[in-house]
Amino acid sequence: EVQLVESGEGLVQPGESLRLSCAASGFMFSTYSMYWVRQAPGKGLEYLSGIGSGGENIHYADSVTGRYTISRDNSKNTLWLQMDRLRVEDMGVYYCARGRDGLLDRWGQGTVVTVSS
Amino acid sequence: EFVLTQSPGTLSLSPGERATLSCRASQSVRSNYLAWYQQKPGQAPRLLIYGASSRATGIPDRFIGSGSGTDFTLTISRLEPEDFAVYYCQQYDNSPRKFGQGTKVEIK
Numbered sequence: 002e003v004q005l006v007e008s009g010e011g012l013v014q015p016g017e018s019l020r021l022s023c024a025a026s027g028f029m030f031s032t033y034s035m036y037w038v039r040q041a042p043g044k045g046l047e048y049l050s051g052i053g054s055g056g057e058n059i060h061y062a063d064s065v066t067g068r069y070t071i072s073r074d075n076s077k078n079t080l081w082l083q084m085d086r087l088r089v090e091d092m093g094v095y096y097c098a099r100g101r102d103g104l105l106d107r108w109g110q111g112t113v114v115t116v117s118s
Numbered sequence: 119e120f121v122l123t124q125s126p127g128t129l130s131l132s133p134g135e136r137a138t139l140s141c142r143a144s145q146s147v148r149s150n151y152l153a154w155y156q157q158k159p160g161q162a163p164r165l166l167i168y169g170a171s172s173r174a175t176g177i178p179d180r181f182i183g184s185g186s187g188t189d190f191t192l193t194i195s196r197l198e199p200e201d202f203a204v205y206y207c208q209q210y211d212n213s214p215r216k217f218g219q220g221t222k223v224e225i226k
Contacts, residue, residue, distance in 0.1 A: 046163060047217070060213040062214045103210030105153075106168075
């Protein structure tokens with residue numbers, strides 16, 4: 002069974018950093034691209050970042066470029082999102098998702114990020 | 119800037135009725151790289167349709183995707199109680215892979 006489990010939930014102040022993790026199991030992690038998607042409270046889905054199966058083809062939404070860094074370790078079946086210089090508007094549920102060419106076919110249950118002073 | 123516009127924002131229907139959701143792109147979506155996702159309250163999104171018209175694994179045939187170029191439609195032929203949810207379209211033609219703002223299908 003495909004499983005994606007996010008962790009790293011936390012409450013931080015504006016300007017601080019947080020690192021999210023996504024542990025994958027039940028499929029060949031190294032053959033899939035991986036993605037992060039955010040959902041602010043009561044709002045829609047916002048695509049944030051993607052990384053190719055081998056760690057190549059990294060891209061970011063304009064809203065997080067220069068502040069967020071996506072990475073992965075295929076030997077550990079793990080995806081990360083390093084979030085720096087967090088803003089209040091970065092608050093929400095963060096989902097990791099599996100996919101190919103940007104099509105997201107399986108999603109984790111999400112982890113909550115709260116940014117507040 | 120590539121924009122996906124979904125309409126209507128909210129659709130109020132009764133079980134058994136037909137739902138028609140629209141997704142319009144600001145520029146043509148190459149190779150119909152357009153997907154639809156369903157999200158229920160408190161749950162992660164679920165892939166319904168990819169390639170504009172192909173159903174994902176396990177998706178019932180009452181979910182029908184159609185369209186090409188800039189105009190796409192998701193039709194739910196007969197609404198079941200479990201279909202009341204928010205639906206998002208997404209283009210995966212180019213980066214970043216943007217979503218539409220969503221259509222809520224609610225019980226009338």
